[in-house]
Amino acid sequence: MKSDLLKFTEKGIYCEAADVYIDPWKPVPRALITHGHADHSRWGSKAYLATDIAAPVIKYRLGDIKMETIKFGEERKINGVKFSFHPAGHILGSAQIRLEHKGEVWVASGDYKLEDDGLAKPFEPVRCHTFITESTFGLPVYDWKPQEEIFADINAWWRQNAADGKTTFITGYSLGKAQRILRGLDTSIGNIYTHGAVENINEVIRNQAISLPETTRITRETDKKLFPGNLILAPPSALNSAWMKKFKPVSIGIASGWMTLRGPRRRKAADRGFPLSDHVDWKDLNKAIEMTEATRVIVTHGYSSIFSKYLNEKGIQASIENTAYEGELAEVNENAEENKEKSD
Numbered sequence: 001m002k003s004d005l006l007k008f009t010e011k012g013i014y015c016e017a018a019d020v021y022i023d024p025w026k027p028v029p030r031a032l033i034t035h036g037h038a039d040h041s042r043w044g045s046k047a048y049l050a051t052d053i054a055a056p057v058i059k060y061r062l063g064d065i066k067m068e069t070i071k072f073g074e075e076r077k078i079n080g081v082k083f084s085f086h087p088a089g090h091i092l093g094s095a096q097i098r099l100e101h102k103g104e105v106w107v108a109s110g111d112y113k114l115e116d117d118g119l120a121k122p123f124e125p126v127r128c129h130t131f132i133t134e135s136t137f138g139l140p141v142y143d144w145k146p147q148e149e150i151f152a153d154i155n156a157w158w159r160q161n162a163a164d165g166k167t168t169f170i171t172g173y174s175l176g177k178a179q180r181i182l183r184g185l186d187t188s189i190g191n192i193y194t195h196g197a198v199e200n201i202n203e204v205i206r207n208q209a210i211s212l213p214e215t216t217r218i219t220r221e222t223d224k225k226l227f228p229g230n231l232i233l234a235p236p237s238a239l240n241s242a243w244m245k246k247f248k249p250v251s252i253g254i255a256s257g258w259m260t261l262r263g264p265r266r267r268k269a270a271d272r273g274f275p276l277s278d279h280v281d282w283k284d285l286n287k288a289i290e291m292t293e294a295t296r297v298i299v300t301h302g303y304s305s306i307f308s309k310y311l312n313e314k315g316i317q318a319s320i321e322n323t324a325y326e327g328e329l330a331e332v333n334e335n336a337e338e339n340k341e342k343s344d
Contacts, residue, residue, distance in 0.1 A: 005081075005099055005106045006132070008321040013108060013132070017101050018081040021045075022108045025324035032083070034110025035094035036061060036175055039326045049076075051085050053121075053208070054093025057175060060204045072121060088112035089123030090278050091176030092205065098126050107292065108132045111327065113277070114284040115147060117180050119210070125291035133289060135302035136279040136327030137257050144257070144281040150274050151184035154253070157272055158189050158231055161251045167227040169244065170253040174198045174235045176278050179205060181233060181255055182213050193218050193227065195234035195243075240269065257281075257328055279328060289316070301325040 007014050012024025012031075021028045027044030034040055034050075036057040041050075043062045050058055052069040059067055070076060072095065075084045085095035090111040097108045107128040116122040154170070161168045168190075172178045174197040182202075185192060192215045194202065199217040206212060216222075218232070227247050238244050239252070252270045257277030280288060289297055289311070297318045299308045304320045311318035 005101055005104050005130070006108065008323065013323070015081060015099060018078040018083070018099075020049075020078060022097055023110060023325070032097055033058060034088065034097060034108070035091055037091070037111070037173075039324060040110055051093045051095050054095065056208055057093070057201060057204050060200070061175075086126050087121035087124045089114060089116070089120050092120050092179070092210070094120055096124075096126055098128065104129055106130045106132070107294075109134065109288075111136070111279055111325075112288065113280050114288060115144065117147065117278070118183055119179055120176075120278075123288065125288065127293050129294060130296040130298065131289060131292045131294035132298045132300060132321075133285070134279065134325065134327055135285060135299050135304050135307040137277065137281050138285055138299075138303035138307035140282045142257060142260055142277075142281045143283060144275060144277065147180075147184065147276065150255075150276045154181070154184065154255070154274055155186040155189065157251070157253060158186070162190055162229040164251075165228050165249065167229070167247045167250045168231040168253070169234065169247060169250045170231065170255060170274075171234050171236045171239055172255040172276070174201045177255060177276070178202070178233055178235070179212060180276070180278070182215065185213060185231065187213050190230040191216065191226070193222070193230060193232045195232070195238055197235045197237075198233050277328060302327050 011026040011028050013022040020030045020032055022032045023034055023040040024031050025042060030047045031045040032049045036054055041058050047066045049068045049070060052071055055067055055069045070085050072085055072087055075082055082100040084098045086098060088094040088096045088110055090113055099106045105128040107126045109132055111134055112123055114123050158168045172181050178198045194215045194217055202212055224246055253272040253274060254270045255274045255276040257275055259273030260275040297311055297316055299320050300323045308318040308320050
């Protein structure tokens, strides 16, 4: 076995040959970033490299940082190591990072999904010797329905709420899920209002000439009498907040992979749960690994113990590495950004 091209350190995933880190969780001299979610893109590093599509929202969230960009498929050599970024399908601009050095190829996938959501560039399998994967939903119980079916359910729920004179209140994290929900809504039912954290990200994305349905930011001056029959899109942190309580009568829905099970919905006191996730389910997790043809898999977060054991039983060399990545837990919380971006 050749020496490890990537090592897991206290600061993050480190490539010693190139002296760079991938998605570090502590400040480092040079960080290669797979996507803009808070657990993968953190403030404090001296220099950043991300895809040209992901960079605007990363810069918006992290502020005044030194940022270089790279296009999907473009190759860049750093100290003799060849790097390239490839679509992960997770959210807009999300990438898998491929490294090649002395005949050894590794892929750090970040977070990913195989279903084409119409926003993110679809996942592209990259052949490699070692594949670093998440396992956020690495159990057979997580088996996503096609998104068309989920959006049909969301729109039918909204339509019924409108007929009943209720406000439809649905949550999805402000980066990625919110825009995916927007693209799936039937705007003939009513108007769409947004929490400030969602609308701030919408503005960044619209400035990239990416089309989203029309939305109206909720401010202190917004007339609350406008909401019955219409829909409010907010981040998960708004659930059961004083801000949310202004919009009664309301029917609450949550869009998250965790809504596959009833327990999380009950704990959040939601009326409806829609299992819509930007992570792979069990079948696509296995399919993605098969397509890489990797002989070694490193599992970083999620059901890592169970999934790595399963892979080893299949004859794939698998191990676990601890990281600060949180998968859809980070998407449910998003506290750092949302506390900063609250609506009035």
